[in-house]
Amino acid sequence: MEKHSIALIGFMGTGKTVVGKNLANQLDKDYKFIETDEIIEEMAGKSIPEIFKEDGEIRFRELEIAACKKVSQLKNVIVSCGGGVVLNKINIDYIKRDFHIVLLTATPEEILKRIMKEGEKKRPLLDKPDPMEEIKILLKFRSSFYGAHAVFTVDTTGKSIDEIVSEIIIKIGI
Numbered sequence: 001m002e003k004h005s006i007a008l009i010g011f012m013g014t015g016k017t018v019v020g021k022n023l024a025n026q027l028d029k030d031y032k033f034i035e036t037d038e039i040i041e042e043m044a045g046k047s048i049p050e051i052f053k054e055d056g057e058i059r060f061r062e063l064e065i066a067a068c069k070k071v072s073q074l075k076n077v078i079v080s081c082g083g084g085v086v087l088n089k090i091n092i093d094y095i096k097r098d099f100h101i102v103l104l105t106a107t108p109e110e111i112l113k114r115i116m117k118e119g120e121k122k123r124p125l126l127d128k129p130d131p132m133e134e135i136k137i138l139l140k141f142r143s144s145f146y147g148a149h150a151v152f153t154v155d156t157t158g159k160s161i162d163e164i165v166s167e168i169i170i171k172i173g174i
């Protein structure tokens with residue numbers, strides 16, 4: 001069966017949201033852009049930092065699984081997946097049937113720069129005394145998870161949004 005949607009996976013700060021929005025605009029107007037984090041916030045009735053603080057990461061991951069299930073039932077969507085979706089195989093199992101899975105990457109330095117622009121408070125896992133150290137630890141732990149699920153990988157370091165979007169369109173062939 002032809003896959004009808006695209007899922008962007010990758011570490012925090014690799015550009016999934018901004019690239020996803022631009023991709024949805026460029027492809028055609030029938031593509032809707034969504035984020036798993038947005039669905040989670042709607043389900044919980046609070047922000048991601050609040051969920052982590054009040055309910056803990058385990059609760060967040062449970063909501064993330066529910067969000068991936070929801071997403072898997074949609075058609076013609078571009079979804080930006082939270083950086084940790086790869087940690088639970090069931091998330092990928094939900095998504096991979098109908099979605100092209102594209103991995104975005106960036107260097108730790110570039111990731112830190114982008115995260116700091118938005119403020120580390122938005123990313124509870126990096127809201128630590130040494131965010132660079134956390135980025136390196138998490139990237140090391142997660143690298144095999146990201147690599148295992150991507151069909152295409154696009155390095156975003158030093159590239160414009162337009163360049164990244166074109167690369168994805170060419171690689172997927174849509």
Ligand code: S3P
Pocket residue numbers: 010011012013016037048081082083084085122123124125
């Ligand atoms: C997380 C990434 C975040 C968000 C949450 C946890 C992670 O999403 O889901 O803070 O574990 O990598 P983004 O990758 O969109 O920042």
